[in-house]
Amino acid sequence: MRAFIIRGxxxxxxxxxxxxxxxxxxxxxxxxxxxVMMPEExxxxxxxxxxxxxxFDKPLYxxxxxxxxxxxxxxxxxxxDFGHSFYHSVPAMGLVxxxxxxxxxxxxxxxxxxxxxxxxxxxxxxxFRKSWVDHFSSVLSMAGQSIPNFWLGLMLIIxxxxxxxxLPTSGYREAKSVVLPALAAGLYATARIMRMxxxxxxxxxxxxxxxxxxxxxxxxxxxxxxHALKNASIPVVTIIGLELxxxxxxxxxxxxxxxxxxxxxxxxxxxxANDYPVVQAAVALLSFMxxxxxLAVDILYAWLDPRISYS
Amino acid sequence: MAFDKTIDAxxxxxxxxxxxxxGPTEWQLALRELLKRPPALFGVFTIVMAILWAFIxxxxxxxxxxxxxxxxxLKPPGFRDAQGNTYWLGTxxxxxxxxxxxxxxxxxxxxxxxxxxxxxxxIGITMGLIAGYFGGKIDAVISRIVDAALAxxxxxxxxxxxAILGASLQNIVLAIALxxxxxxxxxxxxxxxxxxxxDMVAGAKSAGCxxxxxxxxxxxxxxxxxxxxxxxxxxxxxxxxxxxxxxxGMGVPPxxxxxxxxxxxxxxxxxxxxxxxxxxxxALTLTVLGVNLLGDWxxxxxxxxxxxxxx
Numbered sequence: 001m002r003a004f005i006i007r008g009x010x011x012x013x014x015x016x017x018x019x020x021x022x023x024x025x026x027x028x029x030x031x032x033x034x035x036v037m038m039p040e041e042x043x044x045x046x047x048x049x050x051x052x053x054x055x056f057d058k059p060l061y062x063x064x065x066x067x068x069x070x071x072x073x074x075x076x077x078x079x080x081d082f083g084h085s086f087y088h089s090v091p092a093m094g095l096v097x098x099x100x101x102x103x104x105x106x107x108x109x110x111x112x113x114x115x116x117x118x119x120x121x122x123x124x125x126x127x128f129r130k131s132w133v134d135h136f137s138s139v140l141s142m143a144g145q146s147i148p149n150f151w152l153g154l155m156l157i158i159x160x161x162x163x164x165x166x167l168p169t170s171g172y173r174e175a176k177s178v179v180l181p182a183l184a185a186g187l188y189a190t191a192r193i194m195r196m197x198x199x200x201x202x203x204x205x206x207x208x209x210x211x212x213x214x215x216x217x218x219x220x221x222x223x224x225x226x227h228a229l230k231n232a233s234i235p236v237v238t239i240i241g242l243e244l245x246x247x248x249x250x251x252x253x254x255x256x257x258x259x260x261x262x263x264x265x266x267x268x269x270x271x272x273a274n275d276y277p278v279v280q281a282a283v284a285l286l287s288f289m290x291x292x293x294x295l296a297v298d299i300l301y302a303w304l305d306p307r308i309s310y311s
Numbered sequence: 312m313a314f315d316k317t318i319d320a321x322x323x324x325x326x327x328x329x330x331x332x333x334g335p336t337e338w339q340l341a342l343r344e345l346l347k348r349p350p351a352l353f354g355v356f357t358i359v360m361a362i363l364w365a366f367i368x369x370x371x372x373x374x375x376x377x378x379x380x381x382x383x384x385l386k387p388p389g390f391r392d393a394q395g396n397t398y399w400l401g402t403x404x405x406x407x408x409x410x411x412x413x414x415x416x417x418x419x420x421x422x423x424x425x426x427x428x429x430x431x432x433x434i435g436i437t438m439g440l441i442a443g444y445f446g447g448k449i450d451a452v453i454s455r456i457v458d459a460a461l462a463x464x465x466x467x468x469x470x471x472x473x474a475i476l477g478a479s480l481q482n483i484v485l486a487i488a489l490x491x492x493x494x495x496x497x498x499x500x501x502x503x504x505x506x507x508x509x510d511m512v513a514g515a516k517s518a519g520c521x522x523x524x525x526x527x528x529x530x531x532x533x534x535x536x537x538x539x540x541x542x543x544x545x546x547x548x549x550x551x552x553x554x555x556x557x558x559x560g561m562g563v564p565p566x567x568x569x570x571x572x573x574x575x576x577x578x579x580x581x582x583x584x585x586x587x588x589x590x591x592x593x594a595l596t597l598t599v600l601g602v603n604l605l606g607d608w609x610x611x612x613x614x615x616x617x618x619x620x621x622x
Contacts, residue, residue, distance in 0.1 A: 011455070011458065012462070014455070014459065015458070015459045015462040015463070018459050018463070019463055022463070022468065026471055026472065026475055027475065029472070029475055029476055036475050142600065142603060142604070142607075143600075145547070145599075145603055146547065146596055146599040146600035146603050147596050147599075148551045148554055148555065148592070148595060148596065148599070150555060150558055150574070151554075151574060151588075151592035151595065151596065154574065154577070154578060154581065154588045154592070155588065155589070155592065157581050158581050158585050158588065158589075161581075162581055162582050162585075169581070245464075248464075249464030249466070249467055250464065250466050250467075252466055252467060252470065252555075252559075253555045253558060253559060256558075256559060257578070264467070267467060267470065267471070268470070268559055271470065271471065271474040271561075272560075279471050279474070282467070283464075283467055283468060283471055286464050286467055287462075287463055287464055287467075287468075290462065290463075290464045291462050294462055
């Protein structure tokens with residue numbers, strides 16, 4: 001088990017290094033970072049001064065070294081310093097960490113809403129195959145995979161805010177303002193978890209040990225509750241973890257629709273304002289969270305399933 | 312006598328008829344299956360429709376999608392102007408006809424969707440064939456790259472890349488394909504691992520077939536059906552991703568009509584003009600739904616391993 005965890009950690013470190021490399025190279029993809037970051041009407045002198053200030057006049061490997069380990073004005077990204085925001089003149093990382101709670105709240109609430117619907121619906125549709133519950137949940141899961149979350153968000157605003165006036169279109173302070181964004185963001189995860197719950201339970205229920213349990217004379221409820229569900233839980237737990245990771249980094253557009261003050265909205269704002277240190281910090285931090293959640297899921301999976309060898 | 316009869320029978324035209332009845336071709340079988348599945352039929356219909364819109368919008372579009380007139384801005388569905396033109400789904404904030412814009416908007420969605428699927432499929436299948444066939448160190452390197460690509464929060468990174476490289480059709484396709492090739496690689500690699508142990512491949516090798524020949528003639532056709540399933544499932548997602556980029560203002564720039572861009576326009580008028588938001592979203596959702604329904608059916612038909620789960 002320890003070797004398994006260490007290997008997972010090492011792999012995650014490699015991924016994170018790759019992410020940081022991409023984040024560093026991002027600004028150099030057009031060939032000239034000043035091209036991306038400076039306003040078009042900037043004079044040649046201004047561009048030269050900017051390049052000197054940012055260190056863009058140095059060779060690329062020196063820049064990369066400075067990016068990782070810092071130089072006179074900067075501690076380097078390995079110590080969490082992505083430089084100052086051009087726009088707000090405060091450390092970029094601080095701006096991003098301020099927005100993390102909102103993103104986490106939205107992701108967690110969306111996942112909870114999803115679980116409350118997906119788990120019972122998935123179980124019921126596996127147990128009562130071809131019943132109305134099964135048909136209803138297959139429609140729901142098809143819808144969840146076909147409706148773009150931001151359009152769902154817009155339609156929810158029209159219905160619940162503009163027409164019915166029940167819920168606010170945006171905001172963050174009140175508890176009820178999370179309802180619509182969570183519904184919009186969570187539909188896809190709901191659909192995926194429900195499908196997974198249904199199909200793994202069906203698969204488990206077709207196995208020999210379930211028949212054995214039935215032939216012992218156990219009631220169907222006991223067979224499913226005590227034997228089948230336990231064995232179906234592993235893939236479901238995995239996909240729940242993966243969906244959480246996806247929600248943490250994938251609610252960008254929903255955040256924009258609802259002006260939800262999370263990291264996604266910050267990234268879009270910063271891109272519009274050419275505020276690249278903030279974009280870099282946000283992409284890096286969300287990648288860290290995403291990789292962390294995935295690693296946790298892997299470890300949990302290995303821990304839950306005794307058949308997985310750790311070597 | 313009896314002996315004679317059998318000989319007679321085998322040479323009579325009756326037998327020839329029996330040979331004809333041996334069974335319909337695979338295509339006929341597929342078509343029959345399709346007719347039995349209304350959802351899949353609906354899927355085919357929507358996709359064909361969307362493709363027609365994308366190729367020959369002039370034929371379907373009642374009016375010019377770019378023709379602005381502020382005298383008829385934000386008119387509700389069914390509005391008729393002085394020239395007798397009817398705007399069945401209303402007009403947008405610049406007085407442009409929404410029906411025509413939806414029809415023209417199919418072009419960007421489908422171009423990006425298909426291009427991304429083809430490019431990522433080409434890269435992914437190639438990598439999967441190589442990893443699966445050679446195994447060992449080559450496989451380890453490719454698999455690590457796949458793991459790394461899957462561990463990066465992709466929408467966020469794609470947004471950042473597009474923002475820096477500039478919003479154009481090629482850059483959007485590239486940003487999307489950068490990640491989705493990994494899905495094909497995983498599927499193909501797993502199947503090739505199993506296939507290369509079969510007698511078929513051993514026979515081909517002993518007959519002196521070269522590596523490339525084995526890959527293209529013996530392995531590729533056998534993994535192709537799984538790839539078609541993956542491609543169909545991902546086509547829908549690509550279309551949604553493209554529309555989110557357009558929604559965020561990072562898609563193909565205006566005035567080219569895109570469904571995501573139309574939704575962005577509508578966002579400013581959610582309280583007064585719902586038709587700006589409802590109809591482009593319906594077009595988008597129906598297209599994705601059609602693709603997904605077809606994908607579901609293809610998976611059942613082409614990928615027998617998944618079949619027992621969902622029928």
